[in-house]
Amino acid sequence: MCVYFSLIEEFMLLANITVAAQLYIAIPKTALLRIHKDPPKQCLSSLHVMLQKYGIHLNIETAGNLQASINRYEPENNSVTVDSMKYITMVIINLCSKTMAVRIFIFLVEYNL
Secondary structure, rough: OOOHHHHHHHHHHHHHHHHHHHHHHHHHOEEEEEEEOOOOOHHHHHHHHHOOOOOOOOOOOOOHHHHHHHHHHEEEEEEEEHHHHHHHHHHHHHHHHOOOOEEEEEEEEEEOO
């Protein structure tokens, strides 16, 4: 993939995170949920193999197992320096997010009836 496209993808992800934070501040009783179909197994398997080369082992059998695997790399759950693990975890989450399929957006609003 061209470096330019990767850079654009990174900025789009950061923009989404920023917008989500601002929406939460502005309308905290409203939720915008983003639901993904399961990622293609081949994409997740390729990522799994690539990360293993760097000593990062994820269980990709289920979404819950994947999340638990990622949580093991959170700074508070690891003996490596906190700063290093924070950035490693961010990269793992970012790479896993890129394997996701088409998104569906759902709005939830809390009503006081």
